[in-house]
Amino acid sequence: MIELFEVTKRFANETAVDGISLRVETGELCALVGTSGCGKSTTLRMINRLIEHTAGEIHLDGHPVRTFNEQELRRRIGYAIQSTGLFPHWSVARNIGLVPRLLKWPKARVAERVEELMDLLGLPMAQFADKYPHQLSGGQAQRVGVARALAADPDILLMDEPFGALDPITRETLQVELRALQARLHKTIVFVTHDMDEALLLADRLVVMRAGRIIQQGTPLELLRSPVDDFVASMLGGENRGLKEAALTPVxxxxxxxxxxxxxxxxxxxxxxxxxxxxxxxxxxxxxLTVVDDDEMPVGELSLRRLVGAGREE
Known part of the structure; x- marks a missing residue:
């Protein structure tokens, strides 16, 4: 769905992104992580041409992004950011329906889509449709931002630190909701975060960046088990990597x-x-422990020795 070929972005004499190549498969959630200034947000914004790349090529579904009209491109790609970007003088319902209206959907279809998304994101129409952004909690406003990004049913969703400004409990709740949402919708998502735990929880593919370059990419378990260098190992939790791996490995x-x-x-x-x-x-x-299936029927067993990987027991 998304391919970057030796993509570079320069701002005057500064190279923000330096010759990166990346492939994001259809239906995959790809998380870009790294320290501040590593180029992850710049990479994200080059995909929908909010920032134009200096060199290389970016393709969507096999077509260079520069062959698309900029406005049409952005309307077909959902975009959710940390600050939500909601219009303060518009109601929740009007904010969510923005892109479908720009695409000239019939009013009835827009209304139906808004109601569908508000229900999907846990925002009952009767309670929230006529509220304004200042009347919402941080978590509610972020749900509206995600709903707006999904309104035109885009194949691609770009998310730039969408939960970064939220308190830990609300953030964790929305992370779980995004996982459930992705399991239902199977969107192609590029997700920028500085929070490695968030990336490990959400990502199918994890991309670690440093100084504008991709240092390592793969599944979260691949990186946890075989970090390419000390920097990646440190990003993944250092000595706590084993615990993070345990949080992803099924019984x-x-x-x-x-x-x-x-x-x-x-x-x-x-x-x-x-x-x-x-x-x-x-x-x-x-x-x-006795291991059981969904019907609570025993299907195996797990010992403490086996849990920590000490080998097969007699």
Missing amino acids: SERMLPLSPRLISRSRVGRDATLHQALAVMFREHADR
């Missing part, structure tokens, strides 16, 4: 076949993470 990857004579009363779902399994062990003072 099913480490469980052993069930031993009927050793069934434990302490249980964990096979789709739970190793981090969740460890929490159960601590809470229930158990060094062995």
Whole structure:
């Protein structure tokens, strides 16, 4: 869906992005991470031509972005930012319906789409349609921003630190909601964040940038298990990388076949993470768990030794 070929961006004598190549597959959530000034937001904004690239090529669905009319391009790509960018003198419903109106959708279709998205984002029409941005909490305003980005049903969604200004509890709630939303909609998303935990939670593909270059990219587990250098290892949590890996690794990857004579009363779902399994062990003072399926039927077992990867047991 999105391809960058040796893309460079220079501002006067400064190189913000330096010859990067990247491919984002259809339906994939790609997170760009790195320290401040590494070029991740510039990379994002070059995709929808808010910033023009200096060299290289950017393709959307096989076509160079410069073959598209700028305004048409931006209307077909959803864009959500940290500050929401909502018009303060417009109601929630009017803000969400902006792009469909610009695309000259029939009024009835716009109204239907606005209601659909407000329901999807947990913003009941009766309660929120006529409110103004200043009457919303930070989390509610960010939901409206995401709804507006999705209004014209774009194939691509660009998100630049969308939850960065929110308190930790609201941020975590919206991260979970975005994961659930993506599971339903399967959009192609490029997501910029400085929060590595957020990136690890959300990303299918993780891209670590430094000084305008891509240092390493791959799945979160690939990077956690094999960081290319000390910088990437540090970005991923340093000595805490093992715990972050446990938060992404499913129990099913480490469980052993069930031993009927050793069934434990302490249980964990096979789709739970190793981090969740460890929490159960601590809470229930158990060094062995019975692994169950969605119907609570035992399908395997997990010991503390196996959880930390000490090898297969007799």
